[in-house]
Amino acid sequence: MARGHRTHKVTVIGSGNWGTTVAKLVAESTREHPDVFEEDVQMWVYEENVTIAKDSPHYAAVGDQPQKLTSIINTCHENAKYLPGIKLPSNVVANPSIQDAVKDSSILIFNFPHEFIANILKQIKGHILPYARGISCIKGVTVTDHNVELICEYIGETLGIYCGALSGANIASEIANEEWCETTIAYNTPPGDLRASNGAAPNDNGGEHKDSHGQISKIKLTPLPQNYPPLGHEEFYKLFSRPYFTVSMVSDVVGVSLGGALKNIVAIACGFVEGHGWNMTAKTAVMRRGMLEIIAFAREFFPETIEEKTLWEESAGWGDMIVSCTAARNWRYSKMAVERGVTVQEIERTELNGQKLQGISTSREVSSFLRARGAEQNYPLFLAVDGILDGKVKVEDIPKLFRK
Protein backbone atom coordinates (compact mmCIF):
# COMPACT_ATOMS: atom_id res chain seq x y z
CA MET A 1 0.00 0.00 0.00
CA ALA A 2 1.34 3.40 -0.94
CA ARG A 3 2.24 5.51 2.06
CA GLY A 4 2.70 9.26 2.33
CA HIS A 5 5.83 10.71 3.86
CA ARG A 6 4.08 12.01 6.98
CA THR A 7 2.83 9.94 9.85
CA HIS A 8 -0.06 10.60 12.22
CA LYS A 9 0.80 12.38 15.43
CA VAL A 10 -1.42 11.30 18.33
CA THR A 11 -2.52 13.38 21.32
CA VAL A 12 -4.52 12.11 24.26
CA ILE A 13 -6.44 15.00 25.82
CA GLY A 14 -6.90 14.01 29.44
CA SER A 15 -4.83 12.08 31.96
CA GLY A 16 -7.17 10.60 34.55
CA ASN A 17 -7.53 6.91 35.31
CA TRP A 18 -8.75 6.02 31.80
CA GLY A 19 -6.96 8.83 29.97
CA THR A 20 -3.58 7.60 31.22
CA THR A 21 -4.43 3.96 30.49
CA VAL A 22 -5.39 4.81 26.91
CA ALA A 23 -2.22 6.89 26.50
CA LYS A 24 -0.24 3.82 27.60
CA LEU A 25 -1.87 1.46 25.16
CA VAL A 26 -1.74 3.75 22.13
CA ALA A 27 1.90 4.59 22.89
CA GLU A 28 2.68 0.85 22.78
CA SER A 29 0.96 0.70 19.37
CA THR A 30 2.65 3.77 17.88
CA ARG A 31 6.00 2.10 18.61
CA GLU A 32 4.87 -0.97 16.69
CA HIS A 33 3.60 0.96 13.65
CA PRO A 34 6.13 3.68 12.81
CA ASP A 35 4.94 3.64 9.18
CA VAL A 36 1.54 5.01 10.30
CA PHE A 37 2.11 6.88 13.57
CA GLU A 38 4.71 9.12 15.15
CA GLU A 39 6.24 7.29 18.07
CA ASP A 40 5.75 9.94 20.74
CA VAL A 41 2.23 10.35 22.11
CA GLN A 42 1.37 13.66 23.70
CA MET A 43 -0.82 13.48 26.81
CA TRP A 44 -2.39 16.71 27.99
CA VAL A 45 -2.41 16.85 31.78
CA TYR A 46 -4.60 19.16 33.83
CA GLU A 47 -1.68 20.34 35.90
CA GLU A 48 -1.69 19.99 39.64
CA ASN A 49 0.80 19.57 42.44
CA VAL A 50 1.05 16.05 43.75
CA THR A 51 2.80 14.71 46.83
CA ILE A 52 4.21 11.28 46.24
CA ALA A 53 3.17 8.52 48.68
CA LYS A 54 5.86 7.40 51.15
CA ASP A 55 5.52 3.79 49.98
CA SER A 56 5.95 4.75 46.29
CA PRO A 57 9.15 3.45 44.66
CA HIS A 58 9.60 7.04 43.39
CA TYR A 59 9.57 8.61 46.83
CA ALA A 60 13.37 8.64 47.10
CA ALA A 61 13.75 10.39 43.73
CA VAL A 62 10.85 12.83 44.08
CA GLY A 63 10.95 13.56 47.81
CA ASP A 64 8.17 14.67 50.11
CA GLN A 65 7.54 18.10 48.59
CA PRO A 66 4.61 18.50 46.18
CA GLN A 67 5.73 18.30 42.53
CA LYS A 68 4.01 19.09 39.24
CA LEU A 69 2.16 16.02 38.00
CA THR A 70 3.63 16.45 34.49
CA SER A 71 7.13 16.44 35.90
CA ILE A 72 6.43 13.25 37.91
CA ILE A 73 5.01 11.55 34.81
CA ASN A 74 7.91 12.56 32.57
CA THR A 75 10.63 11.62 35.04
CA CYS A 76 9.13 8.55 36.74
CA HIS A 77 6.95 7.38 33.80
CA GLU A 78 4.05 6.90 36.16
CA ASN A 79 0.89 8.90 36.78
CA ALA A 80 1.29 8.79 40.53
CA LYS A 81 -2.10 10.36 41.19
CA TYR A 82 -4.53 8.81 38.71
CA LEU A 83 -2.86 5.51 37.76
CA PRO A 84 -0.36 4.69 40.50
CA GLY A 85 1.79 1.60 40.21
CA ILE A 86 1.63 1.38 36.39
CA LYS A 87 4.76 1.93 34.32
CA LEU A 88 4.08 4.08 31.28
CA PRO A 89 6.08 3.74 28.07
CA SER A 90 8.71 6.49 27.82
CA ASN A 91 7.07 7.75 24.60
CA VAL A 92 4.07 9.05 26.59
CA VAL A 93 4.94 12.73 26.93
CA ALA A 94 2.96 14.62 29.58
CA ASN A 95 2.26 18.22 28.57
CA PRO A 96 0.57 20.86 30.76
CA SER A 97 -0.13 23.14 27.78
CA ILE A 98 -3.23 22.00 25.96
CA GLN A 99 -2.51 24.12 22.90
CA ASP A 100 0.99 22.74 22.62
CA ALA A 101 -0.18 19.16 23.21
CA VAL A 102 -2.66 19.25 20.30
CA LYS A 103 -0.39 21.15 17.90
CA ASP A 104 0.20 19.28 14.61
CA SER A 105 -1.69 16.18 15.77
CA SER A 106 -3.88 14.53 13.17
CA ILE A 107 -5.40 12.14 15.75
CA LEU A 108 -6.98 13.59 18.90
CA ILE A 109 -8.20 11.23 21.59
CA PHE A 110 -10.63 12.92 23.98
CA ASN A 111 -10.56 11.30 27.41
CA PHE A 112 -11.66 13.32 30.43
CA PRO A 113 -14.83 13.63 32.54
CA HIS A 114 -17.57 15.06 30.35
CA GLU A 115 -18.35 18.03 32.60
CA PHE A 116 -15.11 19.73 31.46
CA ILE A 117 -15.82 19.46 27.76
CA ALA A 118 -16.99 22.98 26.92
CA ASN A 119 -14.02 24.61 28.58
CA ILE A 120 -11.50 22.20 27.05
CA LEU A 121 -12.86 22.59 23.52
CA LYS A 122 -12.79 26.36 23.91
CA GLN A 123 -9.09 26.15 24.70
CA ILE A 124 -8.15 24.03 21.70
CA LYS A 125 -10.43 25.53 19.05
CA GLY A 126 -8.24 27.22 16.48
CA HIS A 127 -5.12 25.38 17.67
CA ILE A 128 -5.67 22.03 15.95
CA LEU A 129 -4.98 20.87 12.41
CA PRO A 130 -8.09 21.54 10.29
CA TYR A 131 -7.96 17.95 9.04
CA ALA A 132 -7.50 16.39 12.50
CA ARG A 133 -9.78 13.44 13.35
CA GLY A 134 -10.99 12.50 16.81
CA ILE A 135 -11.99 9.55 18.95
CA SER A 136 -13.95 10.29 22.10
CA CYS A 137 -13.48 7.86 25.01
CA ILE A 138 -15.75 10.02 27.18
CA LYS A 139 -18.87 8.44 28.65
CA GLY A 140 -21.60 11.05 28.85
CA VAL A 141 -23.97 13.09 26.71
CA THR A 142 -24.31 16.81 26.14
CA VAL A 143 -27.83 18.05 26.81
CA THR A 144 -29.74 21.23 26.86
CA ASP A 145 -33.41 21.21 27.83
CA HIS A 146 -34.32 20.86 24.18
CA ASN A 147 -31.65 18.70 22.72
CA VAL A 148 -29.49 15.70 23.49
CA GLU A 149 -26.24 15.37 21.65
CA LEU A 150 -23.59 12.68 21.53
CA ILE A 151 -20.29 13.86 22.99
CA CYS A 152 -18.38 12.84 19.87
CA GLU A 153 -20.70 14.94 17.71
CA TYR A 154 -20.52 17.89 20.07
CA ILE A 155 -16.72 17.68 19.73
CA GLY A 156 -16.96 17.37 15.94
CA GLU A 157 -19.34 20.30 15.57
CA THR A 158 -17.43 22.54 17.95
CA LEU A 159 -14.06 21.91 16.33
CA GLY A 160 -15.19 21.33 12.73
CA ILE A 161 -13.71 17.85 12.53
CA TYR A 162 -15.02 14.28 12.39
CA CYS A 163 -14.95 12.44 15.73
CA GLY A 164 -15.86 8.81 16.46
CA ALA A 165 -16.42 7.10 19.82
CA LEU A 166 -14.72 4.35 21.85
CA SER A 167 -16.64 2.63 24.62
CA GLY A 168 -16.81 -0.79 26.20
CA ALA A 169 -16.67 -2.92 29.32
CA ASN A 170 -13.42 -1.33 30.38
CA ILE A 171 -12.09 -0.91 33.89
CA ALA A 172 -8.99 1.24 33.48
CA SER A 173 -6.90 -0.31 36.26
CA GLU A 174 -7.45 -3.83 34.88
CA ILE A 175 -6.48 -2.81 31.35
CA ALA A 176 -3.48 -0.88 32.65
CA ASN A 177 -2.43 -4.18 34.27
CA GLU A 178 -2.85 -5.78 30.84
CA GLU A 179 -5.73 -8.03 31.87
CA TRP A 180 -7.70 -8.96 28.75
CA CYS A 181 -10.90 -7.16 27.78
CA GLU A 182 -12.86 -5.94 24.77
CA THR A 183 -13.96 -2.56 23.50
CA THR A 184 -16.00 -1.08 20.64
CA ILE A 185 -14.96 1.79 18.39
CA ALA A 186 -17.63 3.49 16.28
CA TYR A 187 -16.16 5.41 13.38
CA ASN A 188 -17.78 6.50 10.12
CA THR A 189 -14.71 7.11 8.05
CA PRO A 190 -15.03 10.32 6.03
CA PRO A 191 -14.74 8.97 2.46
CA GLY A 192 -11.90 11.33 1.53
CA ASP A 193 -9.70 9.93 4.29
CA LEU A 194 -9.22 6.64 2.49
CA ARG A 195 -8.34 8.27 -0.83
CA ALA A 196 -4.82 9.09 0.27
CA SER A 197 -3.96 5.46 -0.44
CA ASN A 198 -5.49 5.25 -3.91
CA GLY A 199 -4.22 8.47 -5.42
CA ALA A 200 -7.45 10.46 -5.71
CA ALA A 201 -7.25 14.22 -6.18
CA PRO A 202 -5.65 15.89 -3.13
CA ASN A 203 -8.19 18.70 -3.06
CA ASP A 204 -11.17 16.36 -3.05
CA ASN A 205 -13.45 17.32 -0.21
CA GLY A 206 -13.37 15.27 2.98
CA GLY A 207 -16.67 13.68 2.06
CA GLU A 208 -20.21 14.24 3.28
CA HIS A 209 -21.27 12.25 6.26
CA LYS A 210 -24.52 11.85 8.12
CA ASP A 211 -25.01 12.92 11.71
CA SER A 212 -26.65 10.90 14.48
CA HIS A 213 -30.10 12.11 13.40
CA GLY A 214 -29.58 10.85 9.86
CA GLN A 215 -29.11 14.34 8.40
CA ILE A 216 -26.17 15.37 6.22
CA SER A 217 -23.71 16.83 8.71
CA LYS A 218 -23.22 20.59 8.64
CA ILE A 219 -19.50 20.16 9.27
CA LYS A 220 -17.47 20.97 6.19
CA LEU A 221 -14.59 18.58 6.64
CA THR A 222 -11.11 19.53 5.55
CA PRO A 223 -9.67 16.61 3.60
CA LEU A 224 -6.80 14.62 4.99
CA PRO A 225 -3.75 15.59 2.91
CA GLN A 226 -2.37 13.06 0.46
CA ASN A 227 1.00 12.82 2.14
CA TYR A 228 -0.53 11.15 5.22
CA PRO A 229 -1.38 7.47 5.47
CA PRO A 230 -5.14 6.91 5.13
CA LEU A 231 -7.15 6.97 8.33
CA GLY A 232 -10.04 4.56 8.72
CA HIS A 233 -11.00 1.39 10.56
CA GLU A 234 -7.75 -0.38 9.73
CA GLU A 235 -5.57 2.38 11.16
CA PHE A 236 -7.69 2.96 14.28
CA TYR A 237 -7.66 -0.79 14.89
CA LYS A 238 -3.85 -0.68 14.72
CA LEU A 239 -3.74 2.24 17.12
CA PHE A 240 -6.02 0.89 19.84
CA SER A 241 -5.80 -2.89 19.70
CA ARG A 242 -3.36 -4.66 21.99
CA PRO A 243 -2.94 -8.34 22.81
CA TYR A 244 -4.89 -7.57 26.00
CA PHE A 245 -7.36 -5.12 24.39
CA THR A 246 -9.59 -6.61 21.70
CA VAL A 247 -11.14 -3.95 19.49
CA SER A 248 -14.34 -4.28 17.48
CA MET A 249 -14.78 -1.59 14.80
CA VAL A 250 -18.37 -0.58 13.97
CA SER A 251 -20.19 2.41 12.48
CA ASP A 252 -22.97 2.89 15.05
CA VAL A 253 -21.84 5.98 16.99
CA VAL A 254 -25.30 6.33 18.54
CA GLY A 255 -25.39 2.87 20.13
CA VAL A 256 -21.79 3.04 21.30
CA SER A 257 -22.17 6.54 22.76
CA LEU A 258 -25.56 6.08 24.43
CA GLY A 259 -24.66 2.66 25.86
CA GLY A 260 -21.55 4.14 27.51
CA ALA A 261 -23.24 7.27 28.81
CA LEU A 262 -26.55 5.95 30.13
CA LYS A 263 -25.27 2.78 31.80
CA ASN A 264 -23.64 5.06 34.39
CA ILE A 265 -27.11 6.02 35.66
CA VAL A 266 -28.01 2.34 35.93
CA ALA A 267 -24.72 1.57 37.72
CA ILE A 268 -25.60 4.17 40.36
CA ALA A 269 -29.04 2.57 40.78
CA CYS A 270 -27.36 -0.83 41.27
CA GLY A 271 -25.06 0.66 43.90
CA PHE A 272 -28.11 2.10 45.67
CA VAL A 273 -30.00 -1.19 45.84
CA GLU A 274 -26.96 -3.14 46.92
CA GLY A 275 -26.05 -0.53 49.52
CA HIS A 276 -29.61 -0.87 50.78
CA GLY A 277 -28.90 -4.55 51.45
CA TRP A 278 -30.48 -6.20 48.43
CA ASN A 279 -28.45 -8.62 46.35
CA MET A 280 -28.03 -9.99 42.83
CA THR A 281 -31.69 -10.52 41.99
CA ALA A 282 -32.53 -6.88 42.71
CA LYS A 283 -29.47 -5.73 40.80
CA THR A 284 -30.41 -7.89 37.83
CA ALA A 285 -33.88 -6.33 37.77
CA VAL A 286 -32.29 -2.87 37.79
CA MET A 287 -29.88 -3.79 35.00
CA ARG A 288 -32.66 -5.23 32.83
CA ARG A 289 -34.96 -2.25 33.43
CA GLY A 290 -32.03 0.06 32.84
CA MET A 291 -31.21 -1.49 29.49
CA LEU A 292 -34.86 -1.15 28.45
CA GLU A 293 -34.71 2.55 29.29
CA ILE A 294 -31.49 2.96 27.29
CA ILE A 295 -33.16 1.32 24.30
CA ALA A 296 -36.30 3.42 24.75
CA PHE A 297 -34.17 6.57 24.92
CA ALA A 298 -32.28 5.64 21.76
CA ARG A 299 -35.54 4.84 19.92
CA GLU A 300 -37.23 8.03 21.07
CA PHE A 301 -34.43 10.52 20.45
CA PHE A 302 -32.33 8.86 17.71
CA PRO A 303 -35.03 6.97 15.77
CA GLU A 304 -33.36 7.30 12.36
CA THR A 305 -30.00 5.94 13.31
CA ILE A 306 -29.99 3.64 16.33
CA GLU A 307 -28.81 0.11 15.57
CA GLU A 308 -30.08 -1.81 18.58
CA LYS A 309 -27.87 -4.77 17.86
CA THR A 310 -24.89 -2.74 19.10
CA LEU A 311 -26.44 -2.71 22.58
CA TRP A 312 -27.02 -6.46 22.53
CA GLU A 313 -23.90 -7.65 20.77
CA GLU A 314 -21.07 -5.22 21.45
CA SER A 315 -18.90 -4.66 24.50
CA ALA A 316 -20.27 -1.08 24.49
CA GLY A 317 -23.78 -2.44 25.27
CA TRP A 318 -24.62 -5.26 27.67
CA GLY A 319 -20.93 -5.93 28.36
CA ASP A 320 -20.44 -2.44 29.75
CA MET A 321 -23.71 -2.66 31.68
CA ILE A 322 -22.58 -5.83 33.48
CA VAL A 323 -19.12 -4.64 34.43
CA SER A 324 -20.35 -1.20 35.43
CA CYS A 325 -23.01 -2.60 37.75
CA THR A 326 -20.69 -5.09 39.42
CA ALA A 327 -17.18 -3.65 39.51
CA ALA A 328 -16.87 -0.01 38.41
CA ARG A 329 -16.68 3.26 40.35
CA ASN A 330 -20.25 4.57 39.87
CA TRP A 331 -21.60 1.33 41.34
CA ARG A 332 -18.96 0.96 44.05
CA TYR A 333 -19.20 4.47 45.45
CA SER A 334 -22.97 4.87 45.30
CA LYS A 335 -23.20 1.60 47.26
CA MET A 336 -20.74 3.06 49.77
CA ALA A 337 -22.83 6.25 50.02
CA VAL A 338 -25.98 4.33 51.00
CA GLU A 339 -24.05 2.12 53.42
CA ARG A 340 -22.59 5.19 55.15
CA GLY A 341 -25.77 7.26 54.96
CA VAL A 342 -24.13 10.13 53.07
CA THR A 343 -24.62 11.53 49.58
CA VAL A 344 -22.80 10.17 46.55
CA GLN A 345 -21.49 13.68 45.92
CA GLU A 346 -19.91 13.61 49.40
CA ILE A 347 -18.28 10.25 48.68
CA GLU A 348 -16.95 11.58 45.36
CA ARG A 349 -15.34 14.48 47.23
CA THR A 350 -13.85 12.44 50.04
CA GLU A 351 -12.98 9.03 48.61
CA LEU A 352 -12.03 9.40 44.98
CA ASN A 353 -8.81 11.44 45.12
CA GLY A 354 -9.89 13.66 42.23
CA GLN A 355 -11.57 10.97 40.10
CA LYS A 356 -15.12 11.65 38.93
CA LEU A 357 -18.39 9.73 38.91
CA GLN A 358 -19.97 10.44 35.54
CA GLY A 359 -23.32 8.97 36.55
CA ILE A 360 -24.12 11.87 38.87
CA SER A 361 -24.06 14.59 36.22
CA THR A 362 -25.44 12.29 33.50
CA SER A 363 -28.42 11.48 35.71
CA ARG A 364 -28.97 15.19 36.39
CA GLU A 365 -28.69 16.21 32.76
CA VAL A 366 -30.79 13.41 31.30
CA SER A 367 -33.56 13.83 33.88
CA SER A 368 -33.76 17.55 33.28
CA PHE A 369 -33.93 16.93 29.53
CA LEU A 370 -36.67 14.29 29.93
CA ARG A 371 -38.72 16.63 32.10
CA ALA A 372 -38.32 19.53 29.68
CA ARG A 373 -39.50 17.27 26.86
CA GLY A 374 -42.40 15.90 28.91
CA ALA A 375 -41.02 12.41 28.31
CA GLU A 376 -40.75 11.15 31.90
CA GLN A 377 -43.21 8.26 31.67
CA ASN A 378 -40.88 5.83 29.89
CA TYR A 379 -37.90 6.38 32.19
CA PRO A 380 -38.88 5.64 35.82
CA LEU A 381 -35.47 4.26 36.75
CA PHE A 382 -33.49 7.19 35.30
CA LEU A 383 -35.74 9.63 37.16
CA ALA A 384 -35.61 7.64 40.40
CA VAL A 385 -31.81 7.89 40.43
CA ASP A 386 -32.06 11.65 40.05
CA GLY A 387 -34.66 11.74 42.86
CA ILE A 388 -32.46 9.65 45.16
CA LEU A 389 -29.43 11.87 44.42
CA ASP A 390 -31.63 14.81 45.43
CA GLY A 391 -32.90 13.10 48.57
CA LYS A 392 -36.49 13.20 47.27
CA VAL A 393 -36.91 9.47 46.56
CA LYS A 394 -35.97 6.53 48.78
CA VAL A 395 -34.10 3.49 47.51
CA GLU A 396 -36.73 1.16 48.96
CA ASP A 397 -39.35 2.86 46.78
CA ILE A 398 -37.73 1.69 43.52
CA PRO A 399 -39.88 -1.49 43.19
CA LYS A 400 -43.08 0.59 43.47
CA LEU A 401 -42.12 2.42 40.28
CA PHE A 402 -42.62 -0.77 38.32
CA ARG A 403 -45.90 -1.91 39.88
CA LYS A 404 -48.78 -1.81 37.40
Ligand SMILES: NC(=O)C1=CN([C@@H]2O[C@H](COP(=O)(O)OP(=O)(O)OC[C@H]3O[C@@H](n4cnc5c(N)ncnc54)[C@H](O)[C@@H]3O)[C@@H](O)[C@H]2O)C=CC1
Ligand atom coordinates in the same frame (compact mmCIF):
# COMPACT_ATOMS: atom_id res chain seq x y z
N1 LIG B 1 -11.74 4.96 34.67
C1 LIG B 1 -12.31 4.00 33.94
O1 LIG B 1 -12.21 2.81 34.26
C2 LIG B 1 -13.05 4.37 32.70
C3 LIG B 1 -13.47 5.66 32.43
N2 LIG B 1 -14.15 5.93 31.28
C4 LIG B 1 -14.57 7.29 30.95
O2 LIG B 1 -13.42 8.04 30.61
C5 LIG B 1 -13.64 9.43 30.90
C6 LIG B 1 -12.45 9.95 31.67
O3 LIG B 1 -12.40 9.29 32.90
P1 LIG B 1 -11.09 9.05 33.76
O4 LIG B 1 -9.86 9.13 32.92
O5 LIG B 1 -11.33 7.81 34.53
O6 LIG B 1 -11.10 10.33 34.70
P2 LIG B 1 -10.88 10.41 36.26
O7 LIG B 1 -12.17 10.34 36.95
O8 LIG B 1 -9.82 9.48 36.69
O9 LIG B 1 -10.22 11.82 36.34
C7 LIG B 1 -10.47 13.02 36.65
C8 LIG B 1 -9.65 13.82 35.64
O10 LIG B 1 -10.22 15.11 35.53
C9 LIG B 1 -9.16 16.06 35.50
N3 LIG B 1 -9.66 17.35 35.92
C10 LIG B 1 -10.02 17.75 37.17
N4 LIG B 1 -10.45 19.03 37.14
C11 LIG B 1 -10.39 19.43 35.85
C12 LIG B 1 -10.72 20.62 35.17
N5 LIG B 1 -11.23 21.67 35.81
N6 LIG B 1 -10.55 20.67 33.83
C13 LIG B 1 -10.08 19.61 33.16
N7 LIG B 1 -9.74 18.43 33.73
C14 LIG B 1 -9.90 18.35 35.07
C15 LIG B 1 -8.13 15.47 36.41
O11 LIG B 1 -6.88 16.03 36.16
C16 LIG B 1 -8.19 14.00 36.01
O12 LIG B 1 -7.36 13.78 34.90
C17 LIG B 1 -14.98 9.50 31.65
O13 LIG B 1 -15.99 9.90 30.77
C18 LIG B 1 -15.22 8.05 32.10
O14 LIG B 1 -16.60 7.73 32.18
C19 LIG B 1 -14.40 4.96 30.36
C20 LIG B 1 -13.99 3.68 30.56
C21 LIG B 1 -13.28 3.28 31.74
Ligand SMILES: O=C(CO)COP(=O)(O)O
Ligand atom coordinates in the same frame (compact mmCIF):
# COMPACT_ATOMS: atom_id res chain seq x y z
O1 LIG C 1 -17.00 2.78 32.06
C1 LIG C 1 -16.54 2.04 32.90
C2 LIG C 1 -16.60 0.58 32.80
O2 LIG C 1 -16.82 0.16 31.48
C3 LIG C 1 -15.96 2.61 34.13
O3 LIG C 1 -17.01 3.07 34.87
P1 LIG C 1 -16.79 3.94 36.19
O4 LIG C 1 -16.54 5.33 35.72
O5 LIG C 1 -18.04 3.76 36.95
O6 LIG C 1 -15.59 3.34 36.89
